[in-house]
Amino acid sequence: MTTLEIVGGRVLRPDMTVERADVLADQETGDILAVGDVPGGDETLDATGGLVIPGLVNAHTHVAMALLRGYADDKPLHDWLREDIWPIEGVLEPDDVRAGAELGLVEMIRSGTTGFCDMYFDVGEIVDAVDRAGLRARVGYGSVTVGKDEEAAREELETGLRVAQEYDGAADGRVSTAFMPHSLTTVDGEELDEFVPQAREAGVPIHTHANETTGEVEPIVDEHDERPLAYAVGHGLLEDRDFIAHGTHCDESEIELLAERGAGVVHCPASNMKLASGIAPVQAMCDAGVAVGIGTDGAASNNDLSMFDELRDAAMVGKLAAGDASAVDAPTAFGMATAGSAAVAGFDAGRIAEGKNADLAVVDLDRAHLTPHHDLVSHLVYAVTAADVRHTVCDGRVLMRDREVLTLDADAVRETAERRARAAVDRAES
Numbered sequence: 001m002t003t004l005e006i007v008g009g010r011v012l013r014p015d016m017t018v019e020r021a022d023v024l025a026d027q028e029t030g031d032i033l034a035v036g037d038v039p040g041g042d043e044t045l046d047a048t049g050g051l052v053i054p055g056l057v058n059a060h061t062h063v064a065m066a067l068l069r070g071y072a073d074d075k076p077l078h079d080w081l082r083e084d085i086w087p088i089e090g091v092l093e094p095d096d097v098r099a100g101a102e103l104g105l106v107e108m109i110r111s112g113t114t115g116f117c118d119m120y121f122d123v124g125e126i127v128d129a130v131d132r133a134g135l136r137a138r139v140g141y142g143s144v145t146v147g148k149d150e151e152a153a154r155e156e157l158e159t160g161l162r163v164a165q166e167y168d169g170a171a172d173g174r175v176s177t178a179f180m181p182h183s184l185t186t187v188d189g190e191e192l193d194e195f196v197p198q199a200r201e202a203g204v205p206i207h208t209h210a211n212e213t214t215g216e217v218e219p220i221v222d223e224h225d226e227r228p229l230a231y232a233v234g235h236g237l238l239e240d241r242d243f244i245a246h247g248t249h250c251d252e253s254e255i256e257l258l259a260e261r262g263a264g265v266v267h268c269p270a271s272n273m274k275l276a277s278g279i280a281p282v283q284a285m286c287d288a289g290v291a292v293g294i295g296t297d298g299a300a301s302n303n304d305l306s307m308f309d310e311l312r313d314a315a316m317v318g319k320l321a322a323g324d325a326s327a328v329d330a331p332t333a334f335g336m337a338t339a340g341s342a343a344v345a346g347f348d349a350g351r352i353a354e355g356k357n358a359d360l361a362v363v364d365l366d367r368a369h370l371t372p373h374h375d376l377v378s379h380l381v382y383a384v385t386a387a388d389v390r391h392t393v394c395d396g397r398v399l400m401r402d403r404e405v406l407t408l409d410a411d412a413v414r415e416t417a418e419r420r421a422r423a424a425v426d427r428a429e430s
């Protein structure tokens with residue numbers, strides 16, 4: 001057994017209290033062995049002046065879209081996808097997806113994110129990048145069938161199933177998968193009826209975008225005379241390991257349905273604000289007992305992958321939505337982005353406790369904007385930024401030490417991404 005010891009810092013415990021403690025991780029199993037007074041480890045990380053926190057879990061993103069950051073802004077979802085994003089995604093090559101994924105992974109490691117859920121294409125490239133970068137991920141192929149002929153539509157869904165089976169357990173078990181029909185309006189009900197049972201048989205959960213905009217809710221209500229999430233249940237979705245992205249426009253009956261069935265929701269506040277999609281009723285979901293996590297969505301609708309920005313957005317917009325300054329308080333927000341997101345993703349992470357995955361980050365507290373230390377959970381949600389993250393660890397392995405990313409060559413990743421992004425834009429616009 002080789003061990004990693006994180007020494008000299010304070011530790012955020014699962015009950016959101018902070019104590020002076022060291023953490024010992026087993027680097028073979030990737031689990032936390034002990035928190036408190038621990039024996040010396042084979043490898044040491046210095047956390048003096050820092051706070052050891054569970055690594056953040058970005059429960060819904062499209063990591064390779066880092067390549068499209070700033071490519072198309074200031075439009076609503078429908079136009080943004082159809083006029084800009086889908087056309088340029090149509091010219092992306094597997095090496096572009098790899099370059100975008102690596103760029104996004106560097107940004108995640110730098111901002112203390114240790115796990116994420118991803119929906120995209122060329123998933124093999126993403127899995128390879130995750131394997132080398134050292135993070136934990138649940139990945140899938142986003143199947144879109146709208147506007148496609150029958151054969152192409154079937155191919156999309158078959159690819160989704162094949163990808164979910166092929167990569168489950170990859171990267172020494174750090175990669176898991178899901179079947180990912182893109183949304184309730186871009187895949188139709190009969191297609192779900194045929195493919196959802198096959199995903200169940202394969203034993204993978206199902207992840208889809210749902211109720212993101214009113215433009216996605218209205219057609220389903222008009223055509224089927226039921227709310228989208230009731231429609232989803234009618235087509236075999238929303239079992240307890242399943243999770244939806246957004247849930248921006250959920251009424252009371254849908255919140256109840258999610259709670260009853262145990263399906264998760266990933267709140268993406270920045271994307272919802274930027275595309276003016278709406279404001280998710282997050283406090284009401286939490287009150288009803290819905291499993292809620294937080295995600296950034298892709299960097300083209302955010303425009304960054306820092307979960308610290310997302311935490312602040314989630315707390316702020318949650319208060320506005322509820323008309324109540326006590327809604328989505330700091331411990332609730334931080335819990336959603338760690339244990340909440342981990343539960344939605346199906347990761348045994350999100351808490352610093354014995355037996356949990358050793359997925360964590362160390363935040364430097366000795367900074368003017370984090371002074372004084374009245375309440376460190378408040379700082380994590382309202383004041384910490386990505387640049388305050390000093391070390392990042394996943395599965396007991398150090399991915400970033402003293403702000404240096406160890407698993408990817410951050411400069412080379414940035415140069416390749418810049419070059420490939422330019423070439424992709426030239427192809428898309430020629």
Ligand SMILES: N[C@@H](CCSC[C@H]1O[C@@H](n2cnc3c(=O)[nH]cnc32)[C@H](O)[C@@H]1O)C(=O)O
Binds near residue numbers: 062089143144271298
């Ligand atoms: N199989 C499809 C790709 C689907 S991947 C998932 C898709 O979701 C898109 N996407 C990104 N953000 C959002 C969002 O907020 N709502 C819906 N779709 C999004 C993303 O651009 C990508 O096209 C194909 O080959 O074209």
Ligand SMILES: [Zn+2]
Binds near residue numbers: 061209245297298
């Ligand atoms: Zn999305």
